[in-house]
Amino acid sequence: MAKIKARVVPEGNIGGLYNPLTLILLDADDVKAAGLDYEQAMKVAATYTDGPCGIDIYDRNTITTTSDGLLAECGMVAIGASDQGLVNPKYGWLPMYDEPYTEEIVKEEPNLKAWQMLYPGYRLVKGPSPDYKKLPVHNAVMTGKAGNNNSASEIMNLVTMKEMLFPFLGLRSLFWGDDVRIGHAGPVFSVSIGMMFPERYGRISYFPTCESGNTLHNSGAFAQTLKKDLPCVTCTKKMFAGYIIRHLNCGLVPARDIACAPSILTLACCMGKEIAWERITDRAWVELDSVGFTREYFDSLPRLTEEEILERADELIPGMEDAVTVKAADIVLDVEIEF
Amino acid sequence: MKLMHTKTPDFVQKMHNAAFKGGKTLVMKGMETVRGGKWASIKTGQIEEITGKTAQEEGVASLEMVILNENPEVMKIVLLKARDKDDNVIKIVRFPGVCVFEPLEETYYEGCKNVSTHTTYTLPTEQ
Numbered sequence: 057m058a059k060i061k062a063r064v065v066p067e068g069n070i071g072g073l074y075n076p077l078t079l080i081l082l083d084a085d086d087v088k089a090a091g092l093d094y095e096q097a098m099k100v101a102a103t104y105t106d107g108p109c110g111i112d113i114y115d116r117n118t119i120t121t122t123s124d125g126l127l128a129e130c131g132m133v134a135i136g137a138s139d140q141g142l143v144n145p146k147y148g149w150l151p152m153y154d155e156p157y158t159e160e161i162v163k164e165e166p167n168l169k170a171w172q173m174l175y176p177g178y179r180l181v182k183g184p185s186p187d188y189k190k191l192p193v194h195n196a197v198m199t200g201k202a203g204n205n206n207s208a209s210e211i212m213n214l215v216t217m218k219e220m221l222f223p224f225l226g227l228r229s230l231f232w233g234d235d236v237r238i239g240h241a242g243p244v245f246s247v248s249i250g251m252m253f254p255e256r257y258g259r260i261s262y263f264p265t266c267e268s269g270n271t272l273h274n275s276g277a278f279a280q281t282l283k284k285d286l287p288c289v290t291c292t293k294k295m296f297a298g299y300i301i302r303h304l305n306c307g308l309v310p311a312r313d314i315a316c317a318p319s320i321l322t323l324a325c326c327m328g329k330e331i332a333w334e335r336i337t338d339r340a341w342v343e344l345d346s347v348g349f350t351r352e353y354f355d356s357l358p359r360l361t362e363e364e365i366l367e368r369a370d371e372l373i374p375g376m377e378d379a380v381t382v383k384a385a386d387i388v389l390d391v392e393i394e395f
Numbered sequence: 396m397k398l399m400h401t402k403t404p405d406f407v408q409k410m411h412n413a414a415f416k417g418g419k420t421l422v423m424k425g426m427e428t429v430r431g432g433k434w435a436s437i438k439t440g441q442i443e444e445i446t447g448k449t450a451q452e453e454g455v456a457s458l459e460m461v462i463l464n465e466n467p468e469v470m471k472i473v474l475l476k477a478r479d480k481d482d483n484v485i486k487i488v489r490f491p492g493v494c495v496f497e498p499l500e501e502t503y504y505e506g507c508k509n510v511s512t513h514t515t516y517t518l519p520t521e522q
Binding site: 193 | 492496499502
């Protein structure tokens with residue numbers, strides 16, 4: 057009987073909040089070494105438990121994009137959902153889209169200017185492959201009660217309706233064995249995740265839905281309430297600050313080349329970097345203002361060195377309420393699944 | 396159209412009749428929000444036939460029929476209607492593309508592994 061290694065985040069209490077799905081995180085190298093293709097790996101992973109699962113396969117040779125437009129190592133090459141040990145044949149799993157490097161795509165999606173500067177030689181994977189995507193809108197995979205949406209960043213039990221947010225850097229931190237922060241998303245995070253970067257075949261949106269100075273939520277003062285009560289797992293603020301700093305140092309301009317999320321605007325101000333203020337729409341300002349990120353606040357921020365920003369990341373990067381820092385080792389189980 | 400499609404009340408009655416002919420009762424679930432509409436007759440006939448046959452199988456004491464939306468990303472359109480003091484509609488705001496995720500069929504398997512598919516053709520979208 058063969059075996060495949062997996063990292064498992066069990067359903068139930070993690071960091072004091074309820075995780076509604078068992079998450080099974082696989083390494084593409086382990087999948088290959090086991091002689092499995094992605095679909096077979098999904099079916100093998102589904103046998104781990106009869107309960108609802110999200111299943112994600114990471115490839116350490118890839119990068120991917122966050123909804124802010126930041127690039128990050130170790131993208132997902134396939135996402136899945138299982139229930140009762142089954143993977144729904146039509147909606148249960150999807151491979152991700154491999155975006156080839158071209159000058160045209162860098163022109164259309166200027167955040168990709170950072171690709172060759174930060175990650176030369178890495179493949180870029182985005183959201184679900186258009187050749188396989190079945191659902192008209194959402195980048196979701198589903199089986200039974202298990203919903204693994206927005207390319208694994210929102211997981212939900214469709215019967216109990218419990219949900220947990222796993223922004224890419226948070227879930228990847230668990231896969232990598234890094235510390236994570238677990239708490240309620242809070243109003244600033246709720247606003248922030250609506251400040252998206254437009255891309256084709258993206259992890260969150262299948263087609264460009266929102267200009268980088270605008271808000272996809274477009275909900276006025278209600279934007280802060282949309283996700284604020286959801287439990288959420290993120291990377292540490294220091295790690296996130298590091299990503300923002302590196303992208304700003306590549307010359308990416310917030311509200312033009314990457315999103316106008318509060319954290320990005322904050323660090324850009326602290327670093328004295330250019331911001332495309334004129335591209336931030338009135339609708340985006342309504343949402344930013346509603347959680348205290350007014351133009352006056354941004355103008356009042358002190359100029360800091362990169363080292364000072366990293367030291368003060370917990371204070372400078374907004375978002376999350378009642379959050380605790382948890383070691384991945386305290387949550388994640390290293391298992392072997394037989395097949 | 397009567398020959399091509401089956402009225403919803405007729406569909407429900409036909410399924411109960413098919414089970415009853417096999418001497419069994421049928422519980423139908425998932426019809427709570429189905430109002431009006433017509434059901435493809437080709438599918439109605441196939442479901443009727445298999446329901447009748449299954450009702451007569453050895454060991455079968457009762458039947459349950461679960462009707463689900465096959466596409467779990469159910470797209471709704473929301474209409475916000477404003478009325479004046481005389482109850483006339485004076486304004487409508489449309490919100491198209493409102494998605495509701497629904498549980499998929501495996502939710503209702505209850506651990507049963509004896510699952511078969513009955514269809515006489517495969518839709519291009521299923522391939």
